[in-house]
Amino acid sequence: xKQIIKRTKAYYCVECGKCSGSCPVARVNEGFSPxxxxxxxxxxxxxxxxxxxxxxxxxxxxxxTTKCPSTVKFSEFIRGxxxxxxxxxxxxxxxxxGLLHSIQRVQSYRDLxxxxxxxxxxxxxxxxxxxxxxxxxxxxxxxxxxxxxxxxLEIARSTxxxxxxxxxxxxxxxxxxxCGHDLLWTGNVETFQxxxxxxxxxxxxxxxxxxxTSCPECLRTLKLDYADFLEGTDIEIVHISEFxxxxxxxNDIKLNRAGxxxxxxxxxxxxxxGIYDAPREVIKSMGELVEMNKNxxxxxxxxxxxxxxxxxxxxQMQIExxxxxxxxxxxxxxxxxxxxxxxxxxxVHNQIPVEKEKVDIPVVDLTVAACRAxxxx
Amino acid sequence: xxxxxxxxxxxxxSVLVIGGGxxxxxxxxxxxxxxxxxxxxxxxxxxxxxxxxxDKTFPTNDCSMCILAPKMNECNAHPNIDIxxxxxxxxxxxxxxxxxxxxxxKARYINEEKCTGCGDCTARCPSKVPNEYNGNxxxxxxxxxxxxxxxxxxxxxxxxxxxxxxxxxxxxxxKVCNAGAVDYEQKDTFVDLNVAAVIVxxxxxxxxxxxxxxxxxxxxxxxxxxxxxxxMICASGxxxxxxxTAPDKEHPGKIAFIQxxxxxxxxxxxxxxxxxxMHAIKESILAREHYEDIKPYIFYTDxxxxxxxxxxxxxxxxxxxxxxxxxxxxxxxxxxxxxKKLTVWYDDTVNRKVKGLEVDMAxxxxxxxxxxxxxxxAAILDIELDEYGLYKSRDELTxxxxxxxxxxxxxxxxxxxxxxxESVAQGSGAAARATEVAGGAYI
Numbered sequence: 001x002k003q004i005i006k007r008t009k010a011y012y013c014v015e016c017g018k019c020s021g022s023c024p025v026a027r028v029n030e031g032f033s034p035x036x037x038x039x040x041x042x043x044x045x046x047x048x049x050x051x052x053x054x055x056x057x058x059x060x061x062x063x064x065t066t067k068c069p070s071t072v073k074f075s076e077f078i079r080g081x082x083x084x085x086x087x088x089x090x091x092x093x094x095x096x097x098g099l100l101h102s103i104q105r106v107q108s109y110r111d112l113x114x115x116x117x118x119x120x121x122x123x124x125x126x127x128x129x130x131x132x133x134x135x136x137x138x139x140x141x142x143x144x145x146x147x148x149x150x151x152x153l154e155i156a157r158s159t160x161x162x163x164x165x166x167x168x169x170x171x172x173x174x175x176x177x178x179c180g181h182d183l184l185w186t187g188n189v190e191t192f193q194x195x196x197x198x199x200x201x202x203x204x205x206x207x208x209x210x211x212x213t214s215c216p217e218c219l220r221t222l223k224l225d226y227a228d229f230l231e232g233t234d235i236e237i238v239h240i241s242e243f244x245x246x247x248x249x250x251n252d253i254k255l256n257r258a259g260x261x262x263x264x265x266x267x268x269x270x271x272x273x274g275i276y277d278a279p280r281e282v283i284k285s286m287g288e289l290v291e292m293n294k295n296x297x298x299x300x301x302x303x304x305x306x307x308x309x310x311x312x313x314x315x316q317m318q319i320e321x322x323x324x325x326x327x328x329x330x331x332x333x334x335x336x337x338x339x340x341x342x343x344x345x346x347x348v349h350n351q352i353p354v355e356k357e358k359v360d361i362p363v364v365d366l367t368v369a370a371c372r373a374x375x376x377x
Numbered sequence: 378x379x380x381x382x383x384x385x386x387x388x389x390x391s392v393l394v395i396g397g398g399x400x401x402x403x404x405x406x407x408x409x410x411x412x413x414x415x416x417x418x419x420x421x422x423x424x425x426x427x428x429x430x431x432d433k434t435f436p437t438n439d440c441s442m443c444i445l446a447p448k449m450n451e452c453n454a455h456p457n458i459d460i461x462x463x464x465x466x467x468x469x470x471x472x473x474x475x476x477x478x479x480x481x482x483k484a485r486y487i488n489e490e491k492c493t494g495c496g497d498c499t500a501r502c503p504s505k506v507p508n509e510y511n512g513n514x515x516x517x518x519x520x521x522x523x524x525x526x527x528x529x530x531x532x533x534x535x536x537x538x539x540x541x542x543x544x545x546x547x548x549x550x551x552k553v554c555n556a557g558a559v560d561y562e563q564k565d566t567f568v569d570l571n572v573a574a575v576i577v578x579x580x581x582x583x584x585x586x587x588x589x590x591x592x593x594x595x596x597x598x599x600x601x602x603x604x605x606x607x608x609m610i611c612a613s614g615x616x617x618x619x620x621x622t623a624p625d626k627e628h629p630g631k632i633a634f635i636q637x638x639x640x641x642x643x644x645x646x647x648x649x650x651x652x653x654x655m656h657a658i659k660e661s662i663l664a665r666e667h668y669e670d671i672k673p674y675i676f677y678t679d680x681x682x683x684x685x686x687x688x689x690x691x692x693x694x695x696x697x698x699x700x701x702x703x704x705x706x707x708x709x710x711x712x713x714x715x716x717k718k719l720t721v722w723y724d725d726t727v728n729r730k731v732k733g734l735e736v737d738m739a740x741x742x743x744x745x746x747x748x749x750x751x752x753x754x755a756a757i758l759d760i761e762l763d764e765y766g767l768y769k770s771r772d773e774l775t776x777x778x779x780x781x782x783x784x785x786x787x788x789x790x791x792x793x794x795x796x797x798x799e800s801v802a803q804g805s806g807a808a809a810r811a812t813e814v815a816g817g818a819y820i
Contacts, residue, residue, distance in 0.1 A: 016705065017708075017723065017724030017726040020705075020708065020726075021705060021706060021731065023731065026724070027722065030730075033729065033731060063709075064708070067644070068644075069641060293711060293712065296590065298591060
């Protein structure tokens, strides 16, 4: 724990409370306070932190981390403590009974044969080798789990369609594995590393010099957490929103007007990676952007991260966010993260604690919206 | 041996004082009274600095301008002081005892000898621009006096906005000026001054909190800075001393003062500004003196009441004026779009509770940062800056007012964070240091 404190500069903490005052979870969950967790760590209460279920409540959304006056890397601190807790035998209370984490763990088997390319329809052009690789992430698996209320594979199809439009026939590999984001953020570092090694092998074999992701978590993981594994290579990793916005800037594609939109900044794309403008530029090129009160650095998280917890807190945050989105008067809430999409749709899938009209706003993935708005299609 | 008699200067030497805030004014008066000649260079149209913009001073609630204005006027009337306002030092050559300073006198398009400061021109000027002396809360004209007590009492034309200077039209001010003081042809001029010593007292600027998105400054109407609050609560300010909130100009019921905005923050300025605890207490007390029903909340990190009478002031604020002190730096302010009320989200670190407090106004007590251009001036004077961008002392402990260049001294906030009395003390201290190089002795 001393190393984690040192690495994350937690010892700089002056207990000013700005973290907890920024924390969206602390507002709906009295038992959770980033400041108190750091305070305990500095008092050497390792066991208490590891055994506390609130360790898994943090969304690692970085609302606190981005503005800590002492520059404590709180999300990294949580990640470190989770790994320590995991090694001591604790684990998160995964949503879906841990099913998603199981699927991710299974993907770390070297000789696994996956059937993950069935979604590639005849109208889509893909390759087995080439300069650009599309990292699809968990979309094919999500399709099987969540197709009752979202169409995850439409994101994948839209991404390939847009890449094709730019004259790119991307590599989509049957040997791709989960990027390992969720396991890494729930303490299972060992399995994360296995997944990273397998993915890096696959990437190197593809000959790609550029990777496009449609998931901000894949983006963050590949760009930051794979840095050691990708050392010595010179591979550019971009999010699809950056890719589309550059196509628009160069007049390579044109989008039709598609209405008034408001935008949900995914934590990984925004606060983690600092990408706020690219998705907004895409939206502005196909419609009017109306901002929610909490936007950019101040954006609210969709309520669930790494499938670590999904409780009353999450639902409350999701409903509040949808109310905020609806009150902007926008026709749709656009996000650029498949998980934000799933979580925000899930919130209104079953029982809703408020009147339906208050949260009745379509949630659409940015790539899907852009693909639908492609001129001449 | 005790000093007796009076200070005598054998040969009248000049000293250059850069910056006409309270520290520079004090240095100038001390030296002028000892028989030195002073060039007081101020880049704004008027001397006075930030103290001239404050309503009251802590911990006595004395009227700031009532203390300052007589000193400003004394500078103006003193036979040994030449005020070079609207001017900047561009070069300094030579050595201690014999410097040559080149000063740029920016064209104010007014003949200072002729202008009486009557204000006829201002009344007829059609060009209105945000009034930086009132926190941009109202408008001033393009030909203006910064405030009624300005010294020197001469007008200045803002060349960026004057219709005649930008478009060649109007000319109203020249037409109505009975003194014939308006001169649109005036150019910037340079003067070389021979001085024995230099005192730098350039003060500070206010940190702009716009990019700290969590507090919504610039986005929410009822989030203001402490400097704007000072102007608002000042009887000579833009609202005549009334606290006004959006949307209906009602006075606020609850006010949140947020401390350390940009201070003690490794992402912005790591140092303590040293004054925001006390000015927030003062501003809370003033609020209550104006309106009995106001509830002030001060969100502090550590309440630093270290000066004489400060702790008592803080206690009185709580006991007599109902200030509620809350230890915690708020994380976010959210505005209700229809009522314009603000919810301040904070961690009450003493009671370990995260709460949202609804207030009508939030005052950001922002950091005080090195005055704009300090780095440029440091290069001109060949003195060092410290890691904060303030001027570096030759030795923090034993020679705080000296710089690495002999004969160049520093005083006030530009040396290190401090309040008014400390700035005055340093102003006097730097004056005393300057006499060593400028010569003279008690006889």
